[in-house]
Amino acid sequence: MFEARLPQGQILKKLIEAVRELVTDANFECKPSGLSLQAMDSSHVSLVSLLMRADGFDPYQCDRNRTLGINLRTLASVLKCSSNDDIITIRAEDDGDSAILIFESPSSDRLSEFDLKLVDIDNEQLVIPDTQYDAVVRMPSAEFQRIVRDMQILGDSVTIACSKDGVKFSANGEIGSGSVRLKQSSAVDSEDDAVTVDLQQAVSLTFALRYLSLFSKAAPLSPTVTLSFSKDVPLLVEFRIADMGHLRFYLAPKIDE
């Protein structure tokens, strides 16, 4: 049997809200080490990779590897039936054709149970190579969300340039052009408010704002986001999930014709 109880159930709610517009169906790979998911968007331009380690659950039981194919829109609808402070348990019986979601109020006086039919998903898995990135930018996730939203009024692409001075986002379109430049923070009250650029070499790449906007829906998961860039490789956008794992998005660059 597979059973994973997540005391901070709202993490799962935020996760599914973050990916449900990008990915329709996904296979949750359940292993003794934890829960993972890898899926491409329907256009095969971006990739979502989720990891939730077993030690983030309490308790976590996985006797054998299981693949749970789940429609994320259905899952999102069901998760809306839980409260933010609910404890959420995911359970799957061996050889069963459904996943069971249990929502438990903090005082355990309310228990709801939903049985979700599993779906067969033909999911191509990709090997993600280890990459030494040219530039790694860390910034508040709310700032990332704001910049992506602001750039979208100008066009459908954004050029992100990293240098030793900081990071510059620029877009141009029919109505005009604009940019936002973030300097590396010198002194901040909280590390979560800082902008840092770890630079091996200056790099400038262009990406579709539509996807960055979808990625930024993960901002409620983590106060900070990390953007990793290298010339001619996909951008990595990473949100850490408390102390238990991460939600990563990879986006193929746009190439100047």
Place this chain on the structure above:
Amino acid sequence: SYLQEGIVQYFVPI
């Protein structure tokens, strides 16, 4: 104008 690359061009299927 820009050409959108696909992710499979960068990550090899298993």
